[in-house]
Amino acid sequence: MTSRERLEAAFRCREVDRIPVSPQGFGRVGPDSELGRSLLKETDVHVYTGGGLDWFGKDVRVESLDEGDLSITIWHTSAGEFRAVSRTTERTSARVEFPCRTPQDGERFLKVPFGLDRERIARAAEEFHRRRAEMGEDGMALAGIPDGICLPAELFSPEDFCLLWVDAPDMMESLVRAGHRRVMQGVRALLERGVDAFRIIGPEYASTQLGPDAYERLVVPYDRELVALIKGAGAIAYLHNHGPIMRYLPMIREIAPNALDPVEAPPWGDFVPERARELLGEEVCIVGNLDDMEVLDKRPFEDIWA
Known part of the structure; x- marks a missing residue:
């Protein structure tokens, strides 16, 4: 199998010739350097490109x-x-x-007419195809997109975001719905332009800051619809969710992505591989559980080998 075939098969929970060894991009290594070329040839690199979505729109x-x-x-x-x-x-x-800063600001934002910036979407699709062509069969490109909860999480500070959920949950839900509609428009446009692999960010805003009730209300129904759109077009839907994750795995199973990362081990997460497979089922590829938060490179070499 080529690296691209191996990654696509793994993300779809199909049989592979070996478990992919898959750095997320090149980090501080230049892709055109000798080490970068070696990394591309000897591992199964996957890289992320932009999704082109702007919350405020083209007008x-x-x-x-x-x-x-x-x-x-x-x-x-x-x-x-x-x-x-x-x-x-x-x-x-x-x-x-x-x-x-306030629910009133959120209400004001919702009054702004939104028009999808199709030129930005077109440029994002072009970037995706360019990076995929550059990697060829030696790796895989995924377009990075937000989900609906990213809209209020990016409009408000972390503190005000949490207070919004406590003080004005209806406004929070209205903003998430608005974000979701915009994401769905953008993803449909990307799919029309041949983008066939997506990495979805955003659920961690609920899991790490708001709790399971918010996750069930603000993430599950919207991300489930987003994932269904992507998978229904034959594309890959890869979900990103930092932090302690075990209590959220049954809800992620409802969302039904192809893959989930970074499933961190302690101290950053609480991932238990044996229990996770039982909670997730057999249709979600587990990605990570190694060193997403760069712990290893701060440890003595002897500890790493141990």
């Missing part, structure tokens, strides 16, 4: 400003301005101000 004017170590984005909409600020230091970059 909103966006202004970008730089002030010292701050990067400011302003969305000028028919419902007023929304503003986000990111700060960059020598070590990292992080968002320090978010577009929405």
